[in-house]
Amino acid sequence: MDAVLLVVAAVWGAVTGLLIPRAAYRFAVEPEEPWRTACPAGHPLAGPVRGWLGPPRCAPCAEPGAPATPAAETPVRSEEAAAGPSATATAPEADLSPTAAATAPQATPSPTAATPEAAPDVGQEAAPDTAREVAPRPTAATPDVGREAAPDTAREAAPRPTAAPALHPTTSTPATIPTPATAPVYAPRLLAPVVTAVVCVALAAATGARPELAAWLALTPVAVLLAVVDRRVHRLPDPLTLPLAAAAVLLLGGAALLPGAAGSWTSGLLGGLALGGFYFLLFLINPNGMGFGDVKLALALGVALGWYGWAVLFVGGFAGFLFGAAYGLGLVLLRGAGRKTGIPFGPFMITGALAGLLLGALAA
Structure with missing residues (x-):
């Protein structure tokens, strides 16, 4: 017995x-303040007895993050989101420029890799005629030589600037969605x-x-x-x-x-x-x-x-x-x-x- x-x-x-932690969180306010009705993140506390009874975690804050980004899509990086839509729209073209391709092993040098301020590269002038014929000619009317020197196939595969809203910094990413590990807890x-x-x-x-x-x-x-x-x-x-x-x-x-x-x-x-x-x-x-x-x-x-x-x-x-x-x-x-x-x-x-x-x- x-x-x-x-x-x-x-x-x-x-x-x-x-049941004590949630009630203690709601009661633990200064004398002139009303009892708390929301979690630290601002979500209303729901539950029996007008939210006084419940677990010490906020249910909306404890929800798992959004599904992972598909492999076919390019995830938004924090530095791209900070740069704004214009920066994220031009990022794929910058990766396909000849200057980036020149760093790859056994890459064929391109005569358009040099910037307008740079001196002519002697090595590029000595490149074989076959390599010069393969590389597309730069457009003289465009001041940005490095960007226009990208191959036509790469330019067609690169996303157009109209796709910028999909990479807008306001797009939610898994890093900005609260997870159970970061959800507010009422100690x-x-x-x-x-x-x-x-x-x-x-x-x-x-x-x-x-x-x-x-x-x-x-x-x-x-x-x-x-x-x-x-x-x-x-x-x-x-x-x-x-x-x-x-x-x-x-x-x-x-x-x-x-x-x-x-x-x-x-x-x-x-x-x-x-x-x-x-x-x-x-x-x-x-x-x-x-x-x-x-x-x-x-x-x-x-x-x-x-x-x-x-x-x-x-x-x-x-x-x-x-x-x-x-x-x-x-x-x-x-x-x-x-x-x-x-x-x-x-x-x-x-x-x-x-x-x-x-x-x-x-x-x-």
């Missing part, structure tokens, strides 16, 4: 954790599912098959989402903190009605008021050091910790301050942070509450 419970908790944590992709699964397994192992386990498993994904958002933008959104507190009250209230519950719903309510009031007092004393989002998060954490009694409430609340202080000290020693350096306190509050819940569940 215990093994099955742990497997169920791990699967629940992994599945719900996969973290793996950390959130792994952390959620590990926390759910730890709570299941400590709580066992008691009614309050359902409440812990339901609240864990939202708590991890809050930690991720606060870590990114130092913000705890109201659409997460307030419903989390209400859900804690309702879920633990239902667990208290079932046989085998190891906590008290009344002490949970009082614990939420006590911890929330304490954080509210800290907010009034130093508004710059304690955000009001932390106060609303303390309501939910206090209800959960108070379920197991006042001792667990004290341990979980104190552990949050201890973890936050240790992190701040590490910033001071390793990165030279000052006293006014802001840190996201929500993750440490949640981690401290987790430690208190594990101790309370094991002692119950």
Whole structure:
């Protein structure tokens, strides 16, 4: 039974954790900005619940590139696209000019290979008459001697300038189409599912098959989402903190009605008021050091910790301050942070509450 419970908790944590990255990406905005509705490339986020649920990749960005260019067609190179239509239209003629053919092995020199500014090539004057007869005569009326000296068959095979629109720089190439390797990803992709699964397994192992386990498993994904958002933008959104507190009250209230519950719903309510009031007092004393989002998060954490009694409430609340202080000290020693350096306190509050819940569940 215990093994099955742990497997169920791990699967629940992994599945719900996969939904955290997209939600964290949408919530991770500055206070004055609306929630994100599009991926970094500008594609609208589609999916259930108005796009809040879905994978951490944008589906249009993750589509494979366009089909490869057929071998019979000449692919557009980046330097040709940068040069414009006129440059790409003359590229085939330049490749078929006698000057390019002169570099090939055993090529017959052409008297028209020299430019108008260049001196006459003595070697070309000494070429056999048969070679001179094979090469076409240049057109005297055309100043560009090198281009007009191309053989007639090559000129007929070369694409006409009217084919320039097919080589226009606006033509999409496989290099400009996003591929799965370059598609925007809303990090973290793996950390959130792994952390959620590990926390759910730890709570299941400590709580066992008691009614309050359902409440812990339901609240864990939202708590991890809050930690991720606060870590990114130092913000705890109201659409997460307030419903989390209400859900804690309702879920633990239902667990208290079932046989085998190891906590008290009344002490949970009082614990939420006590911890929330304490954080509210800290907010009034130093508004710059304690955000009001932390106060609303303390309501939910206090209800959960108070379920197991006042001792667990004290341990979980104190552990949050201890973890936050240790992190701040590490910033001071390793990165030279000052006293006014802001840190996201929500993750440490949640981690401290987790430690208190594990101790309370094991002692119950």
